Amino acid sequence: MDDPFEIDEFAASPEMRLQDAPAPDYLANLNAEQREAVETLDGPLLVLAGAGTGKTRVLTTRLAHLLETKGQTERLHPQQILAVTFTNRAAKEMQERVAHALGRPVEGWWLGTFHSLAARLLRRHAELVGLQSNFTILDSDDQVRLLKQIMDAEQIDQKKWPAKQLMGIIQRWKDKGLSPERVNESVEFANGGAKYLYKIYQERLAVLNAADFGDLLLHCLTLFQKHPEILRRYQETFRYVLVDEYQDTNVAQYLWLRALAMVHRNICCVGDDDQAIYSWRGAEVGNILRFESDFPGAKVVRLEQNYRSTPHILAAASKLITFNDGRLGKELWTELDTGEKVFVKGVWDGEAEARLVGEDIEALQSKGVGASHMAILVRAGFQTREFEERLITLGIPYRVVGGPRFYERQEIRDALAYIRMVAQPDDSLAFERIVNVPKRGVGKATLQTLHQYSRDQAVSLPAAALDLIGTEELKPKMRQAIGGLLGDFKRWREMLETTSHVAVLETVLDESGYTDMWRTSKEIDAPGRLENLKELVSAIGEFENLTSFLEHVSLVMENEQNADQEKVTIMTLHAAKGLEFDYVFLPGWEEGVFPHQRAMDESGVKGLEEERRLAYVGITRARKRATVSYAANRRIYNQWQSALPSRFVDELPDEHVERISDTGLGNHRGNVSPGAWGADDWMKMPSWADNKPAESYNPYGGTGERRFASAGWQDRVRKNVIDVKPDGETSYTTSSKSSKYKVGDAVRHRKFGPGTVKAVDGNKLEIHFEGVGTKKVVDSFILPG
DNA sequence: CGCCCTACTGTGTGG
DNA sequence: CAGTAGGGCG
Numbered sequence: 001m002d003d004p005f006e007i008d009e010f011a012a013s014p015e016m017r018l019q020d021a022p023a024p025d026y027l028a029n030l031n032a033e034q035r036e037a038v039e040t041l042d043g044p045l046l047v048l049a050g051a052g053t054g055k056t057r058v059l060t061t062r063l064a065h066l067l068e069t070k071g072q073t074e075r076l077h078p079q080q081i082l083a084v085t086f087t088n089r090a091a092k093e094m095q096e097r098v099a100h101a102l103g104r105p106v107e108g109w110w111l112g113t114f115h116s117l118a119a120r121l122l123r124r125h126a127e128l129v130g131l132q133s134n135f136t137i138l139d140s141d142d143q144v145r146l147l148k149q150i151m152d153a154e155q156i157d158q159k160k161w162p163a164k165q166l167m168g169i170i171q172r173w174k175d176k177g178l179s180p181e182r183v184n185e186s187v188e189f190a191n192g193g194a195k196y197l198y199k200i201y202q203e204r205l206a207v208l209n210a211a212d213f214g215d216l217l218l219h220c221l222t223l224f225q226k227h228p229e230i231l232r233r234y235q236e237t238f239r240y241v242l243v244d245e246y247q248d249t250n251v252a253q254y255l256w257l258r259a260l261a262m263v264h265r266n267i268c269c270v271g272d273d274d275q276a277i278y279s280w281r282g283a284e285v286g287n288i289l290r291f292e293s294d295f296p297g298a299k300v301v302r303l304e305q306n307y308r309s310t311p312h313i314l315a316a317a318s319k320l321i322t323f324n325d326g327r328l329g330k331e332l333w334t335e336l337d338t339g340e341k342v343f344v345k346g347v348w349d350g351e352a353e354a355r356l357v358g359e360d361i362e363a364l365q366s367k368g369v370g371a372s373h374m375a376i377l378v379r380a381g382f383q384t385r386e387f388e389e390r391l392i393t394l395g396i397p398y399r400v401v402g403g404p405r406f407y408e409r410q411e412i413r414d415a416l417a418y419i420r421m422v423a424q425p426d427d428s429l430a431f432e433r434i435v436n437v438p439k440r441g442v443g444k445a446t447l448q449t450l451h452q453y454s455r456d457q458a459v460s461l462p463a464a465a466l467d468l469i470g471t472e473e474l475k476p477k478m479r480q481a482i483g484g485l486l487g488d489f490k491r492w493r494e495m496l497e498t499t500s501h502v503a504v505l506e507t508v509l510d511e512s513g514y515t516d517m518w519r520t521s522k523e524i525d526a527p528g529r530l531e532n533l534k535e536l537v538s539a540i541g542e543f544e545n546l547t548s549f550l551e552h553v554s555l556v557m558e559n560e561q562n563a564d565q566e567k568v569t570i571m572t573l574h575a576a577k578g579l580e581f582d583y584v585f586l587p588g589w590e591e592g593v594f595p596h597q598r599a600m601d602e603s604g605v606k607g608l609e610e611e612r613r614l615a616y617v618g619i620t621r622a623r624k625r626a627t628v629s630y631a632a633n634r635r636i637y638n639q640w641q642s643a644l645p646s647r648f649v650d651e652l653p654d655e656h657v658e659r660i661s662d663t664g665l666g667n668h669r670g671n672v673s674p675g676a677w678g679a680d681d682w683m684k685m686p687s688w689a690d691n692k693p694a695e696s697y698n699p700y701g702g703t704g705e706r707r708f709a710s711a712g713w714q715d716r717v718r719k720n721v722i723d724v725k726p727d728g729e730t731s732y733t734t735s736s737k738s739s740k741y742k743v744g745d746a747v748r749h750r751k752f753g754p755g756t757v758k759a760v761d762g763n764k765l766e767i768h769f770e771g772v773g774t775k776k777v778v779d780s781f782i783l784p785g
Numbered sequence: 786c787g788c789c790c791t792a793c794t795g796t797g798t799g800g
Numbered sequence: 801c802a803g804t805a806g807g808g809c810g
Contacts, residue, residue, distance in 0.1 A: 087800085088800090113800070114800085115800050116800090139800090140799090140800085213799090213800055214800095216800090277798080278798080278799080280797080280798065280799095281798085281799070281800090379797075379798080380797050380798070381796080381797080381798080382796050382797095383796095402799080439787090441786070441787095442786090443786045443787070444786075444787095445786075446786090554800085555800065556800095572797090572798065572799090573798080574797090574799070575798090596797060596798080597797095599797075599798090614798085635801095636796085637794090637795070637796090637801070637802095638801050
């Protein structure tokens with residue numbers, strides 16, 4: 001493999017110029033020193049900014065200036081920059097803006113989300129943490145399915161302890177940078193069950209050559225810890241580190257960043273403590289508060305001039321957020337004209353609310369406002385439905401961000417499972433998904449036998465299948481069906497060596513009978529599914545290899561609808577972070593919904609304050625008008641429930657708000673359902689207060705020399721994911737245990753009864769059973785006589 | 786083994 | 801009201 005640290009001789013084009021520096025007025029209220037710091041400072045820099053003050057523009061400005069100034073004077077190469085954003089969309093936007101500012105495209109730098117950057121890094125060194133470079137990245141569905149299988153085997157009652165919820169606990173441990181061993185050391189409370197499952201789960205992932213989202217960072221941390229020389233080289237490589245939305249980094253991300261930034265210490269973080277809305281997935285506002293002690297001598301720049309919202313909107317949001325304690329505190333100001341007050345509207349029920357929003361949108365459209373300038377921001381995903389229905393009725397085009405995705409459709413997931421099996425032979429979850437699709441007569445009983453063997457031998461499901469088809473544990477029909485399928489996969493893998501992956505995918509879908517399955521299907525949407533499959537085939541062509549395509553799907557892929565069309569955006573408040581719209585609708589401001597009951601049940605005042613920050617984020621998305629609304633009645637599970645207006649409604653200052661109520665109702669206390677989770681001790685989340693993995697983990701070393709070899713990096717940066725090595729012979733991770741039985745031993749089999757061992761071949765035995773005859777069976781299904 | 790019918794449960798935010 | 805897990809039957 002090529003040396004990942006190699007960087008080509010840098011050839012800067014002398015005519016490179018900042019064409020149109022991104023919005024310089026975003027830095028206008030800084031003094032010359034601060035401004036210079038933002039643009040070119042060497043050394044730690046923290047930009048504290050409020051909502052709508054142009055945080056991200058600042059990062060973009062800095063990037064553009066670094067590339068131009070340092071690029072020429074100090075031969076700073078794009079590949080020596082690590083820039084972390086919160087979403088892939090933000091990364092894309094930054095890429096485009098910098099390209100625009102410099103008047104040329106910039107490529108090769110490490111720009112993306114934590115997950116995508118960590119995955120890129122990890123692929124290069126996967127062997128060192130017990131994975132192969134073509135490891136699968138599991139989505140949350142697969143994570144839960146895997147845990148369910150483990151719990152089935154361990155005979156844990158999943159009614160009492162749902163796998164989904166346990167998965168949440170494990171993920172939060174990962175967010176805190178805690179591997180199974182570290183959980184054992186540092187989590188003191190009685191949660192032995194979850195700890196035990198975490199350990200088994202992690203062992204199983206290694207067998208399957210798979211990583212979940214949390215692993216991408218966690219394995220990096222392990223790598224840095226065990227291989228300081230590798231960490232050192234990355235520390236030397238990354239001369240500048242830039243981080244957006246720093247208030248929402250979790251412990252694992254913090255450790256990752258700190259480790260990488262520690263040599264050059266040119267780390268620039270941008271954040272706003274009032275917009276910390278991800279503590280539920282392990283984010284620590286403490287990271288931003290600790291910045292100055294982590295990086296002594298750090299320069300701090302404050303941005304307080306708001307360039308986005310009208311004074312009324314800004315004042316309403318600012319007042320609301322003052323109800324939180326323990327803020328860093330800031331005074332936002334604006335030079336914009338007064339504008340409209342924030343509207344607060346009370347309505348009778350959810351339907352009336354949707355109607356109201358629909359009418360407002362129509363009124364705006366008739367005044368010539370484009371639909372793309374309007375957004376409906378909801379607290380929870382399911383709330384989008386009533387608005388979608390209303391907008392469909394009115395014929396208003398809309399798009400739901402984070403809604404059902406192309407890659408979540410059944411036919412696409414099936415096809416992806418086939419690709420996964422080709423790319424990574426040990427992918428048990430993919431194997432399980434497609435082993436009987438189209439129907440091959442493989443049912444529960446067969447699958448159970450495979451599962452048992454794969455657990456006992458600690459091999460993947462397909463490897464187990466490969467072993468068992470050589471024995472008589474399975475019925476002849478099954479042996480043929482599964483054997484045929486495994487043979488097909490072997491052939492398809494070999495085909496990759498000589499054929500393009502696009503052609504291979506087409507072959508796979510054809511020869512497996514998958515396309516035929518839909519072609520002959522009588523379902524109404526079968527033709528549409530075939531269309532989708534065609535789309536998938538064309539999408540894969542844009543990627544270097546199967547692994548990079550699969551990584552793109554699991555980490556980057558967004559629903560790319562024709563963005564050029566004018567559409568109203570519907571999305572959750574969380575997804576709206578960092579965005580802005582002229583007109584923003586904020587429905588569902590009712591106690592129990594927003595603030596959400598469970599946030600308060602689980603985290604008390606802290607939970608409430610996070611909900612309030614979410615409300616703050618919501619209001620400050622608006623440039624020209626924010627419309628808050630609440631309904632007095634709502635139908636939940638076909639049951640009518642009445643609700644009180646959110647306390648946040650009361651906390652908005654009268655002088656900046658125009659209150660309109662349809663009904664004057666909504667003041668009788670409703671029985672807002674609390675949603676009873678986790679009363680059981682076993683399930684309780686640990687208290688993290690005393691748990692400080694950050695302090696005890698010290699992954700960074702000293703400084704070192706810089707050394708850069710020269711080679712064609714341009715070719716390499718695009719394919720940062722390693723090619724799949726099609727290798728039918730050695731591709732399965734198999735266990736080569738030998739049997740504890742020897743010829744002549746008296747043994748017993750579940751199905752065949754008592755018998756005598758006649759021959760031994762590894763863990764495969766030939767046994768003569770009385771009245772049954774001689775059978776080939778596997779060691780692990782045999783009991784001593 | 787696979788299909789169909791019934792009973793139950795769910796919906797908090799994301800990569 | 802959905803969607804699905806699990807049981808029973810062909």
